[in-house]
Amino acid sequence: MAQKPGFKRNAKVVEQILKKGPGLQAALRAAAAKVAADIGGEAVLEEYETDRFVVGIKVPADAQARDGVATRAAGRAGLTPG
Numbered sequence: 001m002a003q004k005p006g007f008k009r010n011a012k013v014v015e016q017i018l019k020k021g022p023g024l025q026a027a028l029r030a031a032a033a034k035v036a037a038d039i040g041g042e043a044v045l046e047e048y049e050t051d052r053f054v055v056g057i058k059v060p061a062d063a064q065a066r067d068g069v070a071t072r073a074a075g076r077a078g079l080t081p082g
Contacts (some may be wrong), residue, residue: 018052028055037074054082 017024029047032055036043044058063069074081 015051019049020053025053028053029075031055032057035070035073035079036078039069040078043070044072 029045032045036045036057039057039059040065042060046056046058048054057070059070059082064071071081
């Protein structure tokens with residue numbers, strides 16, 4: 001039986017790209033750095049790995065609760081916080 005033409009997703013490769021892909025990591029770091037720079041000195045970047053590579057931006061809870069500093073900075077950078 002012939003295989004259907006077209007794209008076939010390889011879950012293991014996708015997993016490796018999301019965890020270890022240098023291009024993806026560089027893009028995430030650049031986006032997070034842009035947001036952190038907009039926030040200012042109170043923002044701290046934190047990199048970690050779950051089922052994928054993540055760059056988190058920590059801000060003081062009161063600044064986020066009162067002014068939404070991280071949400072607003074992400075919005076100005078064209079990102080949707082999640």
